Amino acid sequence: MAGVNINKPVGATRKKKVVGRGTGSGKGSTAGRGTKGQNSRSGGGVRPGFEGGQMPLYRRIARRGFSNYPFKKEYALVKLEDLNVFADGETVDRKSLVAKGLLSSGALASGKVPIKLLGNGELSRKLIVNVDKLTAGAREKIEKAGGKVTDQATAGSEKKADKNGE
Numbered sequence: 001m002a003g004v005n006i007n008k009p010v011g012a013t014r015k016k017k018v019v020g021r022g023t024g025s026g027k028g029s030t031a032g033r034g035t036k037g038q039n040s041r042s043g044g045g046v047r048p049g050f051e052g053g054q055m056p057l058y059r060r061i062a063r064r065g066f067s068n069y070p071f072k073k074e075y076a077l078v079k080l081e082d083l084n085v086f087a088d089g090e091t092v093d094r095k096s097l098v099a100k101g102l103l104s105s106g107a108l109a110s111g112k113v114p115i116k117l118l119g120n121g122e123l124s125r126k127l128i129v130n131v132d133k134l135t136a137g138a139r140e141k142i143e144k145a146g147g148k149v150t151d152q153a154t155a156g157s158e159k160k161a162d163k164n165g166e
Helices: 080-085 096-100 136-144 151-163
Strands: 076-079 115-118
Touching: 076 080, 080 115, 080 151
Parallel strands: 076 115
Antiparallel strands: none
């Protein structure tokens, strides 16, 4: 099939109609805008959302409350059971997670997206975990398996405790 030229059928494309270039052009005089009225004038027409005087949709719909959407924090989620691919004593951090294929590279590897470790499953290895955030259950299971969690992950929980006055 290499080297086959595919052509459009005859009549599939038409030349652009040039408007407003005299009566002989086929689109002279009013240039296809009709006679008189708002839409025949330059700059004519109504603004987007205008419904002919009827109360427009964007004003009929209630706008109440607050959305936290612009401030929401996205995390790259990793399950605890997935960490069983590491050997005993290894350090679990951003680079090692990308190297083992548990995180895709790109924004995750560059550090723009924080990593959160979830406590799903069981851990059978002693690991040193250094991620941005982890759940209390994940922390408990890591320490139960003989591993430890480094400062970066604990910093978030300490700040929260200070804020609550504990």
